[in-house]
Amino acid sequence: MSDFERFKEIQKKQKAYALVLGVTNWDSHTEAPKECFPYRSEMLSIISGESFSLSTSEEYKTLVNDLMNQREELNDYQRKEIEKAKKNLDKIDKIPKSEYIEYVRLQTMAQRVWEEAREEEDFNKFKPYLEKLISYQKKMVAYRSDTDTPYNVLLDDFEEGMDMEKYDAFFTTIKEDLVPFVKEVLAKKPKETPAFIHKSYPVENQRKFVEYLLDVFHYNLDRGLLKESVHPFTWNTHSKDVRLTVRYLKDYVFSSIFAAIHELGHALYEQQVDEMFDMTNLKSGASMGIHESQSRFYENILGRSKAFWEVHFPKLKTMFPDQLKDVTLEDFYKGINWVDETFIRVEADELTYPLHILLRYELERAIFNDGLSVEDLPAMWNDKIKSYLNIDVDKPSNGILQDVHWSGGMFGYFPTYALGSAYAAQIYYTMIEDIDFEALIKANKIDKINTWLKEKIHCFGSSLKPEEILVKVTGEAFDPSYYIRYLKEKYSKLYLE
């Protein structure tokens, strides 16, 4: 057996562990009964440990390092597989197994405590866990790198090629170009929210409408599944098993609908990755940022367009005739693009959304780079949201305790959300030069848009880096000005004309 074949054999075993761990987590998030968790988390820590041992075994390390040295002899995809394996290996190589397992346990515990703390509006309950998670992350970074900018290491983990310098430039654009525009819009928008937004929409028909959307977007149910969970998410093992969840809020139908379209964006991406990558480490989307560009493209650029609702608003009206009586398409379009000063990121409109991310980026940067203490976090959070959106946080669940990410030890993840939205805009301006986007939507031919994205982005899985994809698709490196342009064009028309 050649080195490469032996490497592939171990990789396959890693994927086997990922599959059973993944399915078990899917189960945990969607339906497992609440009393099963103490037993289950103990069992999962054992299997995670086995997987960790495999991925840090001497044999595997030697193979990866040897193959890295001979990588010029491999073909293009094989070389990319080895490079990715090497990168992943370097991340965990020097972490002692016992600490790794301890960290997995801490994450599980911290998530539960965060849930309780949020429910009880008690930041102090979560505080010691957040402190531990941060110091763990700092320790982990120190194991792998002797950098004096640990946040850069985390940023690169979630988006290869990104660092503080690049993000600073991006967020400066947002701060200087977007924040004043948002304030202008907010000042001029009508005072009253359209009444139909928060009417009561029976869940049963919400479910039916979302099932209708699966069809509209050509999501393949032979390779996927729609289910419900508290926080919507997409999950996949390979291109032939890509699932999504939504939740149905009786008093906020648009949350269900747009969360569904958002997750559909992620799911279509994964279903369209070429199946030749299924058994490799190149099988998933290219990066968090590119992934988010797809979900936010489908959700906002496509899903909140007037063209889309020209086709599908009549259908929605037949399902909710009372709630949408006398609502015109124009009203509806304005309603689903309603801009507002709100506390909660996941419910924020497209325009104020990046300000929520800006805030998180600044806090994380301060924590990891400037030694900001957890003690001072809530006040800083509240100051910033006041300064960007002029609102006063009334309780921790509307501020510091609103997001799950930190409780899972994920620092450096948030910025990819804004980055993804910006990628999406840049890709969009290329797309409309190539195909008649609006006409396709009006002809209910979203499969043609899927195909365009498949051929330009999806099919490559993670065999290309984010930057490579952008250049390949748009002919340019990342340029945030498209994002600002897109937002200004759309929201000027809606609110300033």
Added chain:
Amino acid sequence: MSDFERFKEIQKKQKAYALVLGVTNWDSHTEAPKECFPYRSEMLSIISGESFSLSTSEEYKTLVNDLMNQREELNDYQRKEIEKAKKNLDKIDKIPKSEYIEYVRLQTMAQRVWEEAREEEDFNKFKPYLEKLISYQKKMVAYRSDTDTPYNVLLDDFEEGMDMEKYDAFFTTIKEDLVPFVKEVLAKKPKETPAFIHKSYPVENQRKFVEYLLDVFHYNLDRGLLKESVHPFTWNTHSKDVRLTVRYLKDYVFSSIFAAIHELGHALYEQQVDEMFDMTNLKSGASMGIHESQSRFYENILGRSKAFWEVHFPKLKTMFPDQLKDVTLEDFYKGINWVDETFIRVEADELTYPLHILLRYELERAIFNDGLSVEDLPAMWNDKIKSYLNIDVDKPSNGILQDVHWSGGMFGYFPTYALGSAYAAQIYYTMIEDIDFEALIKANKIDKINTWLKEKIHCFGSSLKPEEILVKVTGEAFDPSYYIRYLKEKYSKLYLE
């Protein structure tokens, strides 16, 4: 670390594998999208292989054998754990890993082929797989034992302590005492099936009624879950995660209801095992037979009693007012205990059910002990069902291809179904001397019956052997005459008086 502690550590790892494999199989049977299976079965064979390696490692074998030799120094439960581990080890010890993995793959394939063959009514399609499964089983038995009665080995696998001699005695009783009685009943029963049995019952309300039953039976939803699947089943990892599935047939509501109560019997058993066994190999039910005694006790002795429907028939009527208009409790009681000559075991009534098992026992016995060839199986099946129930098999799905078990390589399993029904009757006659069974049902206090079974049977998990449980509960060894008595009492009253 002592030998016992090290043994426990490996056991825990085995349980961790069992958990992730179990959850993945649960997913496969309930919701996984159809295109995911080729990838998934490859991954599962790897993890099964890992688990197999662990359970046959030199270290583990040495530990188990050493601890067996020192078992007098252990406490009672520890000793039982070691004895069970030793028994399990002996089952797989001498099987080469490659053959084991090949066998796991064969099972997966055979099940899919069986499904197709059944759909296409083509026994020849399944025949080569069935032949392979049988010769594999013979080979496996030969690895572990040099017995000249391989079927005894398989029978003991599913019900410790049982062999052909004991089953022969049991089935002779059935053949001699029950078959003539069944023929008498069938000759005298009214010609026309009550019309309400096969009316159309909307699935939505079937679902609601089954949810109502969960409550009635005090099934704990914090430790479980109800879901749908093609074949109803119960599945558990430990006492705090015990799930069941049902399927809803529009034209056969009683199939849904009694399958649900049957699975509830299994599930209540597992939920009531003492949690001190959760991390041990004594954590599940005592045996297939004892398990089936519980499911059939709840389904038939309790669930098809008049007392039960005195309480719950009014509720059912409110859910299906049109279908059950003019149906009296007496009509209903007769209808749910309708005796008939039918092809399908899982739909058979309580009285003819053991004849379906008798047939399977005789065939399996002939295959493994007398060299009956697969070629001759269908004809023999058809002859026997003709002789016991006087019906002519019209297609393979009504005969040889109806059950999933053989396609999973499970030979020796069927007899436990009849045995369980017989255990149930024996336990029942003890129970009614101890508590007022009928009064409790009429007072809707099934929790009291659960508690009786918990204290007498469930709490012990598999720390007691089937025979030990029977003696402990009833004061006697297994005696099939209770079963015959129970059936004759009930069905004489229904059909012969």
